[in-house]
Amino acid sequence: MLHFNFHNSTKIFFGEGQIAAIANNIPQDAKVLVTYGGGSIKQNGVYDQVCAALANHSWTEFAGIEPNPQYDTLMKAVEQVKAQGITYILAVGGGSVVDGTKFIAAAAHYEGGDPWDILAARGKVKSAVPMSCVLTLPATGSESNIGAVISRGTTKLDFLSPHVRPLFAVLDPKVTLTLSERQVANGVVDAFVHVMEQYLTYPVNAKVQDRFSEGLLLNLIEEGPKALATPGDLEVRANIMWSATMALNGLIGVGVPQDWTTHMIGHELTGHYGIDHARTLSIVLPAVMKVQREQKRAKLLQYAARVWDLHEGDEDAMIDLAIAKTEAFFSQMGVPVRLSEVDLDQAAAEVIVDSLVAHGMTTLGEQRDITPEVSRQILQTAL
């Protein structure tokens, strides 16, 4: 196990009816901005619950944060924060709303010049408007971590800052019952790949992290298909929701090497072709497993044994089968595992490689050995 520091201070309020907890967890004298997306929260009762909980607070709202939240949209919210003297932001939505709100919170306090630099030039975030969230779509883990991914045109970039970690996160699995099948499937796959990016590297004898990662993978494999088959099962949703949070709250990633190649290539696919984030991951991950097979051999075998219960036979056959089972799980969730399934071909692969180079993504992977040439191989393998 490698040395590490770990600190996750987000308070979690988990369970049905917990939206009411926001009443006592936002300072009474705060000037609150409630941020949300396209308005689904007005159909499913979440908006009403938030209004009820904020009855004794002073608050306004900013609507319209889109999936893959756009810089230009968010900057309008930043203007509102400044104009209205907002002192607290409550994000109500999925990962995009939470990520977008993290950027709003940081940009409103940013004194380093153009807030775009936070993303494009690693401009240091020294403070942010305090923020919390009510999560409506389990997937990204953004509800209790320090990261956010923001888009501007075809460019999709991330930033990290402890100042944007939500102070609290409300996780009410009941609010996820109104999600579409596609949203549920995407969320499960996103969480699954978050675990894999922190797990499928090389062994450092980090037994807690490995066991926890394997446990989350097993849960998502068990519960994901159930969420599609029996969409009204609240217990299934609860297990998916808590698994997704644990998948990217920092805990399983401490003291271990991490990869994130799948995400970096995936971001380019979303940026250029508008493919849902999770669906880029389900296409890229199996190809990364195949191309990086030797570098990841030991962990691939551990994954085969502990997640897919493959213990006997030729090692390479077990690895092949574990990859095939991963693809089958994705297919069962209704997400694509090849570029051809989203109508992309070799020409797209070249666009993505060029874009990775343009964004400085030239040494990806836990060993920094995924050059643009290896990324090309991965994309070709994913055709």
Next chain:
Amino acid sequence: MLHFNFHNSTKIFFGEGQIAAIANNIPQDAKVLVTYGGGSIKQNGVYDQVCAALANHSWTEFAGIEPNPQYDTLMKAVEQVKAQGITYILAVGGGSVVDGTKFIAAAAHYEGGDPWDILAARGKVKSAVPMSCVLTLPATGSESNIGAVISRGTTKLDFLSPHVRPLFAVLDPKVTLTLSERQVANGVVDAFVHVMEQYLTYPVNAKVQDRFSEGLLLNLIEEGPKALATPGDLEVRANIMWSATMALNGLIGVGVPQDWTTHMIGHELTGHYGIDHARTLSIVLPAVMKVQREQKRAKLLQYAARVWDLHEGDEDAMIDLAIAKTEAFFSQMGVPVRLSEVDLDQAAAEVIVDSLVAHGMTTLGEQRDITPEVSRQILQTAL
């Protein structure tokens, strides 16, 4: 899964050399009290590392916190805190030093009358001196939780307060290399039983908590014997240390029923007969598993399957074997599994039952169905 709130704000500094981190994580203007136990930290280099890290701080010390920290000892430290205007306490030691320091921190600010009431009358802790710790013995989980167990004569009582959660905890597995075999074994067994008290109840379909618990149990079963066989293996110590922290930092216990019968009976055995805490647990837990077999049946079968890989045959035979394997693991760690091994008999069992009644422990267990009569049965089963 049940509803829950979760918040663990302790910063973790994990790895060799991390004691130096305390220099920048205690306020420069603090008046620091360093608390420790019998002085082993002066032999193993920990004290010197702490001194070096505190070179630019104003600090004094309080030594002599004993195993099963005694109220009278701790009240002397409380006097020192008040007399010297201490504003920050750094505990350096194992669970007893950390627990004792939590009580010191709470008692120094207590305004409800006699500080003993914090333990004996559930007196509310409204604030405490800020505290952190350098952990030298992985076992209790006290380094990042809100609980503490304090002794006064034959009485051993606990209290819980978020005000005594360590602000940071340094976990350097290297400092555990000088522990005695008995200390290492006790620590592993203590952590193991912490997991069991939160896991072995009845199923509530809490898949993250179950998988994490099973992972920690598997780690402790794998690494515990290695720590005894190859006491110089730092990686083994690192995995034990992080497992023990995760075993009782609140995470695996959210949203699930909990038992703690083994601990409550164990505390009485320590209070009356001075048996090491972990050795009371290894005696009582197997008996609890046997006596509460029907109430815990579903989880016993899950434990048999996932922790001991028992999947076939008669259900009762699998449960019997899982309990036998648990006892064998304890025996392999060199701790007793019967009262007779620590020279106690039926008469002692009666003393313990009377003491449980005197301390109000008359409805133990996750179903509150462990009456004094059932406790007697458990103790008789443990003879």
